[in-house]
Amino acid sequence: MVDEEGPGSAPSLCELLLRRFRDWDSISVVWDTLAFAYSRSEMVHDALSVLAKMRDLNLKVSTSTYNCLLHNLRHTDNMWNVYNEIEDTGTPESDYTTSILIDGLCQQSGSLEEALEFTKDMERHGVQPDTVTYNILCKGFHLLGLMSGARKVIQQMLVKGLNLDHVTYTIMICGHCHVGNIDEALKLRKEMISRDFQLSVIVYSVLLSGMCKSGLVEEALALLYEMEAVGLEPNLISYSILIDGLCKQGDVQRASEIYREMYRKRIIPNYSAHRAILLRLREKGDIYEARKYFDHLTAKAVTEDIMLYNIMMDGYVKLGNVAEAIQLYKQIIEKGINPSTVTFNTLIHGFCKTGKLVEARRMLDSIELHGLLPSPVSYTTLMNANCEQGNIKGMLELLREMEAKAVEPTHVSYTVGIKGLCKQGKLWDAVHLVEKMYAKGLTPDQITYNTIVKCFCKAQDFEKAFQLHNEMLMHNLEPTPVTYNFLINGLCVYGGLEDADRLLVSLDDGNINLTKFAYSTLIKAHCAKGDVYRAVGLFLLMMEKGFEISIRDYSAVINRLCKRCRITEAKYFFCMMLSDGIFPDQELCEVMLNVFDQGGDFDSAAELLAEMIKFGFHPD
Incomplete structure (x- = not known):
């Protein structure tokens, strides 16, 4: 009845009970069942409404109904209201009641201290926390990434003579993998095996994920074989994790082998596996292999996933082959696949890259025609292209259009705008745009400030340039x-x-x-x-600072010294260069021959001439 009536039906059902069940002996049970049914169906507001009516009628609420309601409210502050009602009415609490409360506190941000205090209060009232209670606390610390706190809970368990169970180990392994401490997770795995605990597919999958994230892909493969050896069948998640890990290491061949193994075991790879392989093939720079794999997926009718098309289109655009990207876009439309905003952004980028701004603008307009919203990237890409072509007016119009259409510009959008204004010499307008960024809660980055600092230096307004430098420091932005x-x-x-x-x-x-x-x-x-x-x-x-000094550095100094007729100093730098094991090029040699000739140092000139011939130079 509750499922049929749905949310908001409590007042009418309560009215029905008041009229039809007033004189029944089991009236309390019927009302309690109604409250429980609403709680079980996660219609908590209706359940609370029934409880309010029961209070008015002095009807007793069962522990199971309170527990069910507590469970559904454990993420909210209302949990405390229900728990206080349990205490006020003297309803007996079960172990499940306290477990729900502690679990709720652990999952609510910042409430872990309250959960710990509650367990102490349990002990003060003679109720000893059990393994379930401690597991919930461990889970709370794990969710917050505080594994040191979880270890303290484990120590408390052991002090009280409680044994770690399968759930405890699973929580701890998940926690350590989550914070990147794979070594500690693997130690716990060994401990589980030594205590004859059977690792579940979930535990293995978590370990596989942690190993792959840590770059231990070979070890992860060994773990996969261990799963099979102990009689556990790797599932879609296990295989997908390994495929992604192998692809990220660039080992597409072995990833493809696992992909084929999945098919042999009738485990159909999901989109994430296809994406990982295709993306890695493309990133390796082998667009032909990537296209061959993509066509293989097309033949299997897997490519209803727009992200696979986006990966291929992006690959072609990066290679400058916009025509092939457009052909794929036409395929998307012909097959009735819905393009995404990323699809259009890729084409906008491609057209901008080849200087076809009219086509890029047409693509921007097409986004809304497909019922999609342009993203800040859509506009910013086109803005930057206009800026590069010197169309500052068009760039600023795009910025205004973004704001008018409620597409929030990012700090990159404003930086492009600032660059355009600086190119026009509108430096103070650029400064006002920086102020506008702060007003909108956006923080300019170093590139934003460097763009405008450079222009104020060129304008010889060093007071403003240094003021902007100080502004960076004031906003904790390191120049x-x-x-x-x-x-x-x-x-x-x-x-x-x-x-x-x-x-x-x-x-x-x-x-x-x-x-x-x-x-x-x-x-x-x-x-x-x-x-x-x-x-x-x-x-x-500069040499003391450890910078690599090249012939270009020496040539720049020697040539300038020669132009200033500082012959002695030019010779000094030339000798320093030779002592550093850097031999001059022919142009610098001829400059130095002229220096030696002017100074009457014919012996040095003769030595240098001999060295030039030795190194294959052909002096005039």
Whole structure:
């Protein structure tokens, strides 16, 4: 009757009971049965409504009805209201009552402390927690990823003389695999075997998953054979885990062998197995093998899964073969398969990549024609393509269209917008867009700030550039070496070289990791200015930092010194280069021959000429 009437039917059924069953001896049992039926059917609001009527009629609620209701309310705060009612009415509690309550507390976020306190309260009232109670506590710690807490519960069990059962081991193994501690999980497996516990398919599957995630695929395969040896038949989940693990290691051949083994055992692979193999074949760069496998699936009529099409289309687009991706899209439409937003995003990316922005826009419009919603990626891809082609107006129109259609721009969308505004020289508009991001609860990343910092440096507005740098720090966003490259390069080219020097020294003192570009930029700037000693000092500092020094670095300094007629210093760097085991190219050799000739150092010129001929150069 409850199933037929459905949710919200409690008031009418209660009214029926009041009219028809008032004088029956078993009236309490009938009302209790109604409350239990609603609880069992998970219509908790109706069950609570019946309980309220029973209170008005002074009718007794059974322990089983309370337990059933508690079980369905264990994820909510209403659980406590029902438990308090049990205590207030003096209804006897069963072991199941306390187990449900503790399980509920363990599964509610942050309520584990209450669960522990409740077990202590049980003991204070002479009720000893049993293995079931402790297993529930272990499960609570496992769900929170707190395996140290679970181990303490195990210790309490052992102190009280309780034995770990199959459930305890299963919970602990699942917990350790979940936090990536596969070694501890495998120790527990050995312990289970030593105590003659039969591992279930679930335990094996959890271990297989943990091993594959840890890269122990060979060991996982051995475990699969162990399953079969002890008489357990691997299921779809077990095989799918291994296929995915082998594919992630790039071993598609063995993954395919397991795939075929599944078919031999009449276990039909699910979509995840097909996707894993196809994705790995594509990522290996073998698009022909991937297509052959895809066509094999097509022949078996498996490809109703749009994700398989998306994988193949993405592979073709990445190779620049948009035409083949379009052919697959036509297949999707012809077969009546519903495309996804990802399908259209892949084609939008492909058209943008080949510069066909009109077709990309057409694809964006097609998304809604198929009853789908464009994603931020749909718009951002097209925005970036417009920006690259210099169509900043079109890019900004797309950003406004996103907002108008309630497609929330991501921080990447705004970064593309900022890049476009910077290209137009609208730096303050770009700053306002950063402020808008914060107002919408989005945090700009380093790329966002680097884009705008670079443009303010070019505009010679170093005050604003450094203000943006400080803003990054204020928002706990660590500036990248690229940020400092822009600032140092900007000061060297447009600002004061002394300021660039001071910045590098302060960063060096603060143990900020800089790239080689920062040092080489300053070295070139000092060479151009004629401050050779500072350039030499920075060059030596760059070497001390462990950066790999190439012939290009030496050539840049030597050529600049020669242009400034600093012959002695040019010779110094040339000798330093040779002592580092780096032989110059022909162009630099000819520069140095000219230097030796101008300085009258004909012996050095003759030696260098001989070395040039030895290395196969053909001097003029």
